[in-house]
Amino acid sequence: xxxxxxVYFTIPIQGxxxxxxxxxxxxxxxxxxxxxxxAIIVRMKLKxxxxxxxxxxxxxxxxxxxxxxxxxxxxxxxKYTSVALGGWYFGVIVIIWTxxxxxxxxxxxxxxxxxxxxxxxLSTFFILHYMWLKHKKFRYFKEYxxxxxxxxxxxxxxxxxxxxxxxxxxxxxxxxxxxxxxLIYSFPFYLKIGIPAALHAYFDVFSGSIQAxxxxxxxxxxxxxxxxx
Numbered sequence: 001x002x003x004x005x006x007v008y009f010t011i012p013i014q015g016x017x018x019x020x021x022x023x024x025x026x027x028x029x030x031x032x033x034x035x036x037x038x039a040i041i042v043r044m045k046l047k048x049x050x051x052x053x054x055x056x057x058x059x060x061x062x063x064x065x066x067x068x069x070x071x072x073x074x075x076x077x078x079k080y081t082s083v084a085l086g087g088w089y090f091g092v093i094v095i096i097w098t099x100x101x102x103x104x105x106x107x108x109x110x111x112x113x114x115x116x117x118x119x120x121x122l123s124t125f126f127i128l129h130y131m132w133l134k135h136k137k138f139r140y141f142k143e144y145x146x147x148x149x150x151x152x153x154x155x156x157x158x159x160x161x162x163x164x165x166x167x168x169x170x171x172x173x174x175x176x177x178x179x180x181x182x183l184i185y186s187f188p189f190y191l192k193i194g195i196p197a198a199l200h201a202y203f204d205v206f207s208g209s210i211q212a213x214x215x216x217x218x219x220x221x222x223x224x225x226x227x228x229x
Contacts, residue, residue, distance in 0.1 A: 005113055023108040024116060030107060031098045065090060068216075075220045080131070080227055088127070092120065093216045100174060100208025103181070104200055111174040111211075114167065121167035124219040128162065132226040162222055166215060173211050177203030 008026070011019040042061060053059045069086040076085075099110040110116045133140045144155045181203060184196055 005108065024110050024113040027099070027102050027107040027110045028116065031095065031102055031110065035095060035098060068093065072220055075217075076224050076227070080135070080224070085127075088123075089216055089220065092123070092219070093212050096120065096170070096215055097209060097212040100212060101204055103178070103204045103208075109174050109178060109204075109208075111170055112178045114171045117167040117171040117174075118163065120170070120215065121163035121165075124166055124222060125159075125163040127219075128223045128226055129159075131223055135227055166218060166222075169218075170211055170215050173207060177207055 005022050005024050007020050007022045009021050011021065013019060045057060045061075049058050053062060065086075068090040069081070069083075072086050072089060073081040096111060099116070103109045129140075136143070145152050146155070177199075181196065181199060184199060187195075
């Protein structure tokens with residue numbers, strides 16, 4: 001059994017540079033197409049939204065947006081909550097959740113590729129340091145040398161570990177489920193009747209939803225821990 005990310009074909013660019021079109025690429029493009037289509041539909045529907053919701057569609061959209069915005073406000077506090085930050089992490093949890101669900105349609109989960117999860121981890125890393133520098137200014141640099149100067153290397157390593165831990169946690173959980181599903185599908189047909197459906201419900205739906213939520217919670221918590229009270 002091969003659990004590697006298969007490359008379908010390559011697009012040469014110049015010299016040794018080339019673009020690899022892999023299972024992750026196809027899965028990511030599929031998820032992007034779905035979410036962009038949904039975003040366009042929502043944007044078109046916004047024109048008909050009322051101050052008091054009159055449709056189920058408007059109720060669902062407002063519930064989703066308000067839930068993540070209120071969660072961020074409850075974690076960061078109103079002082080540090082912004083529409084941009086709420087919008088960003090709303091997008092993050094939706095795209096991670098959709099990538100995790102794509103296995104139900106036979107796609108390889110894009111989050112089972114460390115490159116994908118590393119991109120999400122780095123996004124939190126840059127937001128964290130931007131917020132830290134913005135609100136602490138000169139103290140941002142000073143805290144690298146606290147409680148004493150010799151702790152500087154350990155403080156740097158501690159900061160670098162944030163995107164690494166975030167990306168590997170998500171990557172490991174999703175890849176683990178992918179490997180187990182591959183093992184189950186390798187069994188003779190009479191040994192896997194009904195089993196794949198139950199495992200997809202756990203690994204893709206339950207675990208996939210939990211991992212999307214945990215990634216977002218940890219990201220926001222890391223940011224909050226760096227901000228003044």
